[in-house]
Amino acid sequence: xxxxxxxxxxxxxxGGSLRLSCAASGRTFSFSNSAMGWFRxxxxxxxEFVAAIRGGNGNTDYADSVKGRFTISRDNGKNTVxxxxxxxxxxxxxxxxxxxxxGILMIRRGDRYAYWGQGTQVTVAS
Numbered sequence: 268x269x270x271x272x273x274x275x276x277x278x279x280x281x282g283g284s285l286r287l288s289c290a291a292s293g294r295t296f297s298f299s300n301s302a303m304g305w306f307r308x309x310x311x312x313x314x315e316f317v318a319a320i321r322g323g324n325g326n327t328d329y330a331d332s333v334k335g336r337f338t339i340s341r342d343n344g345k346n347t348v349x350x351x352x353x354x355x356x357x358x359x360x361x362x363x364x365x366x367x368x369x370g371i372l373m374i375r376r377g378d379r380y381a382y383w384g385q386g387t388q389v390t391v392a393s
């Protein structure tokens with residue numbers, strides 16, 4: 268079984284920064300070969316893609332709404348993926364979820380990920 272544990276959420280003022288972490292564990296889980304994604308869900312809205320990083324080549328992809336403000340990275344030695352969030356806006360307020368999966372071609376699609384964390388709340392005050 269694969270476990271994903273997010274941390275780093277909290278409350279900040281608009282313009283502030285937060286760094287989310289997602290630690291992965293699992294006896295048969297190959298972190299370095301897995302795509303890792305961040306998704307978010309605001310109250311009353313559907314879950315949406317935020318950012319993802321592929322295993323192997325480490326290519327990244329971002330939603331247009333966060334491009335230039337958020338950075339996804341991974342440390343394969345620590346089985347951890349990060350989401351650095353800068354210039355935060357009130358509309359970034361949501362529960363942020365980490366996801367993992369293997370062999371994903373469409374990394375923006377949440378239904379392609381096999382494993383999900385429990386989520387961490389990010390609140391940005393105006």
